[in-house]
Amino acid sequence: MTGETTARGRNPRGAGGRLRDDIVAAARDLLVEQGHETAVTLRGVARRVGIAAPSIYPHFDSPEAIVQAVVVETFHTLGSYVSDAIGRLDDPRERLLAGCRAYITFGIENPNLYGLLFSRNRQLGGQSPEGRPLSEEDLRGGAFGLLVGGVDDCIRAGISSATSAPATAIDIWVAMHGIVSLRGAQYQMPWPPRDVMEPPILLALARIQP
Amino acid sequence: MTGETTARGRNPRGAGGRLRDDIVAAARDLLVEQGHETAVTLRGVARRVGIAAPSIYPHFDSPEAIVQAVVVETFHTLGSYVSDAIGRLDDPRERLLAGCRAYITFGIENPNLYGLLFSRNRQLGGQSPEGRPLSEEDLRGGAFGLLVGGVDDCIRAGISSATSAPATAIDIWVAMHGIVSLRGAQYQMPWPPRDVMEPPILLALARIQP
DNA sequence: TGTACATCAGTGAACGCGCGTTCACTGATGTAC
């Protein structure tokens, strides 16, 4: 995530794909800094990368397609982030809490990218005019899939009294999403420290006795 | 909330303020339809109202100021909506559930306006370049204040084991916000019916035994 | 080994559009005398 405008030479033959990566990285940087989807303009991205505006067309049909590429990348990043956090833990309760904590941390540390993932009119398979729809796989195989698995492990271990892992995962997900969104947007609220606020919410919704 | 472009005559003397209301209504309509804050352009609003673009300046310094007026209006609408829902109920548990249900209903039925209220860079007192900051009063006296009161009533009635009404209200608020945001954005998810999903979440977070 | 050619990875100028903003103005209506 460098994001500086650097002098760049022409790519060697066969490495035209490098420019594609540079374009996505520049768009990501613009989104991180500006926050708004409208910050990603074709000319703005080109300036950032250090190329002429029309040079983007061989790689992306529209600015929206560039944003979509950032969305796909960010879903993968978020999934890896959560996956890494629970990777070396055994206890199902600890795994669940650690995964949720990682999810929320990612959202708080990357509020603009996180907001992009779940903004209206950007849903899985939905409205976006050009971008290819995200498959259910993109979500199921990602952070949400890990959450369902984490809840299921707690149910099987007998520490959660929940009856449906997917329904319980949805409960937890909406709470995590609310925490991320509102902490990011309403930073003037007297928020309790995360370690005080989050575990009771998560355990209550996971139907785990504290 | 009419929103049609109508022929309009000049306002009589002393009624210049009417145009202000028309401008805010047009901006609200654009936000409802388009969803994005960038849909509110000075020229677009003027077209919608049926006036020349410069005629907006005596009433608003910038498009952002128009959006801010919609935000203020919407906060009041949301507060009234919740207030009406709990108005004729006595039982504290019923009042809390009814108020929460109304909040979520407002959000689901007005997803774009709701999203505007809590979008990043639009927080109480924050970043917006021109708009006057929302006072704490705007929130405290509104829906969030009612929520704190509702939780407090349940604690005093002995049906909630929560120890802090404000902290518990925050827990409930983030969950409601998550429900509204994600139901609006991710309509492909297999959402349970609201009556099945919401009360258990709200009661669990309110620390009320079911 | 040379050389003509194709391809790749872009460039630079130009276009039309909607935008925010400015400026001088217009014409109805109330008010002072």
Place this chain on the structure above:
DNA sequence: TGTACATCAGTGAACGCGCGTTCACTGATGTAC
């Protein structure tokens, strides 16, 4: 009761800007013969 004037509630034309998109082009590099 008339009339000059101030004010209110706007208008219309023009500007410069950044945008997406198009078009013909350029120059390095690999490849066929």
